[in-house]
Amino acid sequence: MNKPRTGRRMRTRIWAGLAVLTGASLVLAFLPTVDRPVRANASDAEGYASPLEVLLSPDGVRLYVLCQESEEVRVLDAASYVVIRNIAVGRVPRGFSLSPDGARLFVTNSWDDTLSVIDTKTLAVTATWRVGAEPSSVVEDNAGKRLFVANRISNDVAVLDAQTGSEEKRLLAGRGSSYLTISPDGARIYATHVYPNPPPMRTGLENRTAPESEITVIDAARAEVVDRIPLHGIAGVFHGVFSADGRLGVVAEYHPKNLVTLAHLEHGGAFEDTITVFGADVGKTVEVPLDELERYAAQPFGVAIAPDKSRIYVTSGGSEMVTVVDVPRLLGYIHKHPGPLVQDLSASANYVVTRIPVGLNPRGLTLTRNGRTLFVANRLDDTVSVVDTRTNRVASTITLAGQKTITSIRHGEQTFYTSRYSFQGQIGCANCHIDSTFDGITWNLEPDGFGRSIVDNKLLEGVKDTEPYKWTGTNPNIPTECGPRTEKYFWRSENYDNLTLADLAVYVRSLPPRPNRWRLANGELTPSQERGKALFERTVDKFKKPIPEVNRCSYCHSGPKGTSQKIFEVGTRKPTDNTGLLKAPMLTNIALTAPYLHDGSARSLEEIWTVYNPDDRHGRTNDLTKDELNDLIEYLRSR
Amino acid sequence: MKKFSLFVLFLAAGTLAFSAPPTMPRFRFENFTTANGLPNDHVYAVLVDGDRIWAGTENGLGLYENHAWKVYTTADGLAHRAVLSLALDKRTGDVWAGTMGGLSRISGGRIDSFTQLTSGLSNDVVYGVSIEGENVWIATAAGACRLNLETNQWSLYNERNTPMFEIWSYSVSATPTKVYYGIWGSGVLEYDQKTGKWDKYDDPDGETEMVLFKDQGLIHEIVTSVSYVDNVLWAATYFGDSHYDGRYWHNFLKKDSGLPSNFTNVVKGVDGKRAWFGTDKGLAYYDGVNWAVYTPSLKDGRPEMTVRDAEGNVTPVAVTTAPAHNYILGIDFQGDDIWVATAKGLSHGIRQKQ
Numbered sequence: 001m002n003k004p005r006t007g008r009r010m011r012t013r014i015w016a017g018l019a020v021l022t023g024a025s026l027v028l029a030f031l032p033t034v035d036r037p038v039r040a041n042a043s044d045a046e047g048y049a050s051p052l053e054v055l056l057s058p059d060g061v062r063l064y065v066l067c068q069e070s071e072e073v074r075v076l077d078a079a080s081y082v083v084i085r086n087i088a089v090g091r092v093p094r095g096f097s098l099s100p101d102g103a104r105l106f107v108t109n110s111w112d113d114t115l116s117v118i119d120t121k122t123l124a125v126t127a128t129w130r131v132g133a134e135p136s137s138v139v140e141d142n143a144g145k146r147l148f149v150a151n152r153i154s155n156d157v158a159v160l161d162a163q164t165g166s167e168e169k170r171l172l173a174g175r176g177s178s179y180l181t182i183s184p185d186g187a188r189i190y191a192t193h194v195y196p197n198p199p200p201m202r203t204g205l206e207n208r209t210a211p212e213s214e215i216t217v218i219d220a221a222r223a224e225v226v227d228r229i230p231l232h233g234i235a236g237v238f239h240g241v242f243s244a245d246g247r248l249g250v251v252a253e254y255h256p257k258n259l260v261t262l263a264h265l266e267h268g269g270a271f272e273d274t275i276t277v278f279g280a281d282v283g284k285t286v287e288v289p290l291d292e293l294e295r296y297a298a299q300p301f302g303v304a305i306a307p308d309k310s311r312i313y314v315t316s317g318g319s320e321m322v323t324v325v326d327v328p329r330l331l332g333y334i335h336k337h338p339g340p341l342v343q344d345l346s347a348s349a350n351y352v353v354t355r356i357p358v359g360l361n362p363r364g365l366t367l368t369r370n371g372r373t374l375f376v377a378n379r380l381d382d383t384v385s386v387v388d389t390r391t392n393r394v395a396s397t398i399t400l401a402g403q404k405t406i407t408s409i410r411h412g413e414q415t416f417y418t419s420r421y422s423f424q425g426q427i428g429c430a431n432c433h434i435d436s437t438f439d440g441i442t443w444n445l446e447p448d449g450f451g452r453s454i455v456d457n458k459l460l461e462g463v464k465d466t467e468p469y470k471w472t473g474t475n476p477n478i479p480t481e482c483g484p485r486t487e488k489y490f491w492r493s494e495n496y497d498n499l500t501l502a503d504l505a506v507y508v509r510s511l512p513p514r515p516n517r518w519r520l521a522n523g524e525l526t527p528s529q530e531r532g533k534a535l536f537e538r539t540v541d542k543f544k545k546p547i548p549e550v551n552r553c554s555y556c557h558s559g560p561k562g563t564s565q566k567i568f569e570v571g572t573r574k575p576t577d578n579t580g581l582l583k584a585p586m587l588t589n590i591a592l593t594a595p596y597l598h599d600g601s602a603r604s605l606e607e608i609w610t611v612y613n614p615d616d617r618h619g620r621t622n623d624l625t626k627d628e629l630n631d632l633i634e635y636l637r638s639r
Numbered sequence: 640m641k642k643f644s645l646f647v648l649f650l651a652a653g654t655l656a657f658s659a660p661p662t663m664p665r666f667r668f669e670n671f672t673t674a675n676g677l678p679n680d681h682v683y684a685v686l687v688d689g690d691r692i693w694a695g696t697e698n699g700l701g702l703y704e705n706h707a708w709k710v711y712t713t714a715d716g717l718a719h720r721a722v723l724s725l726a727l728d729k730r731t732g733d734v735w736a737g738t739m740g741g742l743s744r745i746s747g748g749r750i751d752s753f754t755q756l757t758s759g760l761s762n763d764v765v766y767g768v769s770i771e772g773e774n775v776w777i778a779t780a781a782g783a784c785r786l787n788l789e790t791n792q793w794s795l796y797n798e799r800n801t802p803m804f805e806i807w808s809y810s811v812s813a814t815p816t817k818v819y820y821g822i823w824g825s826g827v828l829e830y831d832q833k834t835g836k837w838d839k840y841d842d843p844d845g846e847t848e849m850v851l852f853k854d855q856g857l858i859h860e861i862v863t864s865v866s867y868v869d870n871v872l873w874a875a876t877y878f879g880d881s882h883y884d885g886r887y888w889h890n891f892l893k894k895d896s897g898l899p900s901n902f903t904n905v906v907k908g909v910d911g912k913r914a915w916f917g918t919d920k921g922l923a924y925y926d927g928v929n930w931a932v933y934t935p936s937l938k939d940g941r942p943e944m945t946v947r948d949a950e951g952n953v954t955p956v957a958v959t960t961a962p963a964h965n966y967i968l969g970i971d972f973q974g975d976d977i978w979v980a981t982a983k984g985l986s987h988g989i990r991q992k993q
Contacts, residue, residue, distance in 0.1 A: 132789070154789065169730040170773070170789065172746040200716030200750060216747065224732040225747030518790070528792070603757055610756040626781070627795045630759040634792060 048410060049074070049400040051377035051384060053095060053302075053364030057120065058102040060369050065377060065384060066096045066107065070402060073107060075123055078368075081384075081398045085123040089116040094152075095137035095179070099144060099162075100186075108135035108149060111514055115149060115165065129165030132158045133517040136178040141220045142186030148218065150177040150191055153517055153592060157191050157216070159223045171225050173216045175440065179239050182220065184246040191216040192237035192251055195440035198594065198603050207442045207454060207600040210259060211235035215251060215278075229285055231276055233342070235441050236434055238301045239364070243309045247280040248327070252300035252314050254431065255287070255342060256441060263446035265423045265492045271431055272342055273297040275314060277330070286334050287342045290314060290323050292349060296426045297323045298419035302364045306371040311353070311389065313374055315362040318419030318428040322362065322376060322385075324353040324392055354392045358385040361417045380414045412507025415500050422491040429482075429504075433460050436511055438593055442600035446489045453578050456600035462513035462588040466563050471598040473567050473583030478505040513588045518637035525638060532635025535628060542623045551620045553632075562587025562639050571617030572597050591637035605633045660946040660954035663931035664924060666977065666988035668942075668960040676708035677701055682980035684969040686725035686734065692978060693734055694985050695722030695969070700736055700745070701985075716750035718743045719763070724778075725969075726768040735775060737765030742777060753786070759793025760784055767821075771813035771832075778808035783820050783828070796830075802839040803828055810905075812867040819872055821862035827874050840874075840883070848878055850892065857881050858890040863904055869911035875903035880916060891916075897930020897947035898923055907970040915977065917967030922979055933988070935961040962986040 050069035056062070056078060063078040071093060075084040090109025098105055098120070105118040108131070115135060117127040132151030140147050140162055147160040155177050156170040174193030182189050196211030213234040217227035231237060236254035243249075255272035262270055273296055278285040290297035298318030305312050305327070312325040330351035334341070341347045359378025362385070366375050373395075374387040384398040406414075415421070416436065419428040432439045438457045445455060455471050469475040475485060483501045487493070496504065520526060525533060536553040540546050549555045550568060558564045563586040573580030582598050596602040602612055609621045609629060616622050621629065671677045677694060684695035694701040700711040700722045711717050719740025726735045733746040741754035741763045753760045760777065767778030777784040782797030797806045803825050810821035818830040826841040843856040850858065859878035866873040872883040879901045880891040893901050900920035908914040912927035921934025921943075930947040942961035947953045963984030971978045975990035 154791075171731055172733065172744070172749075172751070197749075198751075200752065214749070222732070228747045228749050528794075606759065607757055625799075626755065626759075626761050627797070627799065630793050630795060633759065 047403055049382045049402040050379050051363075051382065051400060052093075052379050054366045054375045054377045054384060055096060055098060055105075056366050056368060056375070057098065062120075063375060063384075064096065064098075064105060065400065066093055066364070067400065068093055068379070071109075073105065073118065074400065076398070083401070087118055087123055087125060089118075089125065090114045090128065094135070095150075097137070097139050097180075099140045100142050101144070104140075106138045106140065106147065108138050110134045110136055110152065113517075115147070115160075117165070127165060129160070131160070131165075131167070132156060132170065134514070137180040139180045139182045139189060141182070141189075143221075146220070146223060148180055148189050148191075148220075148223075150180050150193075152176050152178050152194065155193070157189075157218060169223065171216070171218060171223070173225075174214045174237070176434075177216070179237070181240040181242065183242050183249075184244055187220055188226075189218040189220050190240050190249065190251075191218065192240055192253075194236050194238070194434050195438075196235040206603065207456070207595060208259060211256065211441050213237050213253070215240065215249075215276075229278060231285075231287070234274075234276070234287070235439055237276075239303050241303045241305050242279070243281070243305045243327075244307050245309065248277060248282065248305065248309060248331075249279040250303050250305065250312055251276050252303045253287075254299070254434075256431075256439070258441050258443050261444045261446055261450045262490065263450065265426055265490070270427050270490075271296075271298070273300045273316060273319075274342055275300065275303065275312070275325075277334070281331055282334060287340075288330065288334065288351070289342055289345065289348050290316070290325075290352065291345055291426075292352070293345045294424055295319075295355065296419065296424055297321070297355070298425060298427055299417070299430060302362070302376075304365050304367050304374065306367065306389070307369065308371060311371075313365060313367070313389075315358075315365050315376060317361045317363055317379070317417055318430060319355075319425055320358060320360055320362060320378075320418065320420075322356040322358055322365065322374070322387065324356065325351050326353045356387055356392055356394065358387070358394060359383045359397065360414050380410070380417060408503045408506045409510050410507075411500070412503035412505070412510075415496070415504045416507055421487075421493055421496065423493045427490070429486075432457055436460055440594070442595070447485065448578055452576055454574075454576060454599040456595055456598060458585065459589060459593045460508055461511045462561060462586065463511070464509040466561055466565060466586045468565065468583055471582050471585070472579055473565075473581075478508050482508065516589055516591075516638060518591055518634070526634065528631045528634040529638045530635075531628070532631035532633065535624065535632045536635055541620050547620045551616060553619045556584040556619075557587055562590075569617070570613075570619075571615055572599075572601075572612055574599060574601070587636060587639040590639055605636060660952070660956070661926075661929040661948050662993060663926065663929060663946050663956075664975075665944070665956070665958070665991045665993055666933065666960070667991055668933075668962055668979075669987045669989060670960075670963040670984045671703070671708075671987070672963065672984040676703075677985055678708070678710045678712075680963075680983050682968065682982075682985045683721070683723045684725045684737075685971050685978045685980040685985060686727055687971040687973040687978055688727050688732070688734065692973075692985075692987075693725050693736075694980065695725050695736060695738075697721050700743075711745065711750060716743070716752055718752035718754060724765060724767045726770050726775075728770040735768045735770060737768045737777065737779075739764055741765065742768065742775075759786070759795070761795045761797070766809045767811040769811045769813040769818075771815060771818065774813070776811045776813040776818055778811040778820055780807055782806040783808045783811065796828075796837070801828060801837040809862060810864040812865045814867050816870075817867055819865040819867050819874075821865040821874060822860075823862065824860055825862075826857050826860050827862055827865060827872070850879070850890070853890050853892075854888050856888050857883075858892070864906045864917075866906050866908040866914065868908035871908060871911035873906045873908040873914045875906035875916060877902050879903070880906055882914075884911065891925070897925065897932060897945075897953075899932045899934065904966075904968050905970055907972075909972070915970045917970050917979070919966050921965045922962050922967045922970070922977075931956075933958075933961055934965045935963075937965055962988070 048069045049067040052068040053066040055064040063076040065074040073087045091111035094110040096107040107116040115129045133153035137150040149158045159168045176193045176195035199206035210233045213231040215229040219226045240251040297316040302315040314323045333350045360380035364377045376385040382400045386396045388395040416429045419425045469481040475481040679696035679698035681697035686693040692703040702709045719738035721739040724737035736743045743752045762779035762781035764780035775786040785794040805824035807823040809823045820828040829838040843852040859876035864875040874881040882889040900918040902919040905917035916923040924931045944956040944958040964981035966982035969980030977988040979986040
């Protein structure tokens with residue numbers, strides 16, 4: 001008779017003990033501390049979170065964290081950092097924003113071309129809308145009528161009905177349209193882009209001209225492009241932001257020095273890491289460096305301005321820090337020094353207050369309304385740094401739930417993005433391979449000689465098993481490509497240890513190709529692509545004459561990735577080239593990667609054959625009509 | 640009482656016999672030439688975009704805004720200095736310019752150009768361009784083209800996949816339901832947006848300059864301009880003009896209409912009944928019944944306006960201004976005003992109260 005009572009007591013005690021333990025562990029787990037990382041979830045879920053962007057709700061109560069790898073929005077209590085909800089969204093989310101009233105959270109899912117609409121009261125996805133190719137950022141206008149979505153692949157900003165998601169139109173933006181910000185008065189939307197715009201004119205030297213980018217200015221009420229602010233010499237423009245009074249705009253950007261041989265890292269000869277400031281406070285558009293002689297702010301990405309306009313905060317994904325700029329000093333310096341500032345590595349000492357070390361690959365950032373706390377998403381260590389802006393120090397670090405063991409791929413990715421291996425921490429792989437892709441510009445690399453062998457930068461996704469590497473095919477494998485060559489000629493610094501190099505190679509090999517947007521959803525080819533495929537595979541020309549093997553598209557570009565991995569001479573050698581022998585490049589997502597040919601001299605796929613194949617050495621194509629060449633290109637786009 | 644009735648009848652007959660000409664629009668023409676900022680006097684096309692006027696000239700694209708001209712040239716990225724055709728994407732505000740060396744898109748001050756070497760464009764000589772939805776429809780010297788702005792896919796239409804016998808496409812007018820092409824020597828081509836099928840309208844008299852079958856089809860095979868508005872097709876040729884409402888054709892010839900010449904470069908419909916015609920001998924307006932012609936005199940250059948009523952009575956109207964030249968190449972509307980591209984300048988016809 002006692003047993004049940006004893007059992008009940010025991011069970012009660014066990015439950016009570018468990019409750020105390022759980023409560024204690026919850027308290028321990030969720031209390032933010034300065035000294036140790038704060039866990040933001042009790043579970044240790046599989047996979048990494050990879051926080052890319054952070055947002056605060058208008059009332060400052062919630063912290064939204066966009067996690068790219070776990071493909072979710074994590075909603076945290078902004079005071080305790082306790083996870084309130086994890087909301088699953090689409091594939092590879094890249095951007096998010098709140099409606100002006102904070103009632104809805106919009107998430108762009110870059111790999112499935114959708115927009116998730118989240119009700120911030122219920123924290124549930126209420127709608128998923130189809131949008132353009134690779135949506136990367138979204139903002140709603142102040143009237144709540146329209147949504148603007150930056151589409152990276154279609155190079156435009158789509159205008160959607162904010163209530164139904166139906167697309168009204170698309171506005172031409174810069175190439176790789178990716179980030180949007182709205183002016184505080186809601187009148188203008190500013191769009192930036194990550195790849196430089198194509199040169200407008202045929203000069204024969206357009207592959208050796210400085211990159212040009214723009215800030216696309218959209219009238220929010222008319223939903224029309226009303227201006228394009230030119231950004232000379234810039235290739236890769238990321239987040240932009242405005243001061244609360246709307247008088248100061250800032251964008252973060254890369255300034256590559258691709259017209260000189262990449263051999264002068266010790267002289268700052270690869271990249272400048274800059275911001276461009278504009279607006280009434282500046283009076284004109286001014287590019288200013290964030291770098292200094294011994295310290296570089298590699299891969300600037302996120303930018304925020306303090307509510308009182310005293311500070312600008314810029315994340316540097318490669319340098320793993322936040323640069324703090326004193327705004328009055330910056331404006332004073334600009335007004336005093338009207339000349340170009342970008343090449344002056346002593347300039348930043350006049351306005352950079354400090355540099356705050358944060359986590360690995362810091363990206364998005366957001367400030368509390370009082371400006372006292374800055375949250376920084378550290379993508380590659382699954383943390384959010386909480387910065388006290390009065391001390392400019394990390395007060396605490398929120399550790400997001402997820403895989404804690406560092407896999408080879410993860411370590412390789414960290415290695416890929418960091419700039420710590422290069423001389424003075426100037427550059428990382430991701431400087432030229434933006435988001436692990438490419439940069440749309442051509443370079444002159446030292447190993448081939450100064451002024452020799454200009455090369456176009458190639459897409460990395462899908463490079464696994466397409467060796468040999470380099471345009472000339474002289475590197476037999478990825479470790480050779482990423483190891484001795486990179487260390488010696490690019491980094492000019494310490495070597496990778498064997499493990500790091502192996503992990504870097506594993507990461508590069510792991511990069512999957514993004515979905516091909518020119519292929520039909522059912523995998524079938526369009527009639528035009530079908531006709532193009534037949535031309536690609538043909539063995540006789542239109543005059544019934546057999547085409548030699550080396551002049552057939554399908555011979556050199558064979559296999560699932562469109563490369564036979566063999567070396568050919570296709571008649572594209574230039575006087576500056578050391579050799580005309582080139583490895584047949586893979587065709588995966590070829591539509592994305594203009595310019596073309598080894599030296600980027602073909603601005604479009606068409607030019608490969610309309611300009612650079614006069615003798616049919618790069619495939620038998622001169623018997624084709626224009627319609628047929630268009631069909632061939634449509635097929636290539638589907639690869 | 641009888642006398643009074645006779646008097647009324649006499650008065651009525653007198654009124655009919657000596658009635659005033661029909662009231663037709665009157666304009667005060669302000670003309671632009673190189674003397675006041677136009678990049679070149681040879682103006683092939685004009686486009687109205689609200690308060691902004693675009694002029695496609697032989698030497699650059701002019702934009703008239705706030706009483707000043709801005710000129711875009713090849714140095715700005717324009718495909719070629721000679722701009723033959725213009726179209727406005729009303730959704731985005733982008734302007735498309737067909738040139739002698741390719742197609743250019745002007746968007747927020749940036750110019751992107753497409754040529755037969757750099758893109759899928761069938762030919763660099765772009766005579767006509769028209770925007771409908773996400774598609775840009777293009778008339779070139781080597782067939783018709785369509786560029787889908789969402790997919791960047793080019794579709795080419797020529798003798799191999801349409802009933803186009805000649806490929807010299809001179810004009811295009813695209814709407815959500817139909818797209819019409821005027822083909823120089825091959826009549827009018829019709830594309831049905833719903834079915835994706837092509838149809839063709841020819842001169843029932845064949846490729847001759849005779850008109851044996853009037854009002855039974857297109858007036859001539861050499862079509863220079865098409866305008867599709869209110870489900871009505873207006874087609875201009877070098878040998879007269881045509882109106883087609885989907886069932887009936889009506890032809891206009893100088894001899895039996897108010898056209899100043901059969902040689903018509905451009906037609907632009909106001910609606911299904913009214914249209915403007917640009918000929919080699921002046922600008923003509925048809926209101927569905929009556930005609931008016933505006934031109935500098937071919938003899939002495941003095942401004943002229945004539946009105947022709949339904950009975951064929953032609954009445955001169957005293958005017959003090961006229962279009963810059965009698966050779967009219969382009970027409971566009973700005974409210975009640977009209978803008979006219981001519982061989983020697985651009986003209987702004989400012990509608991006068993009557």
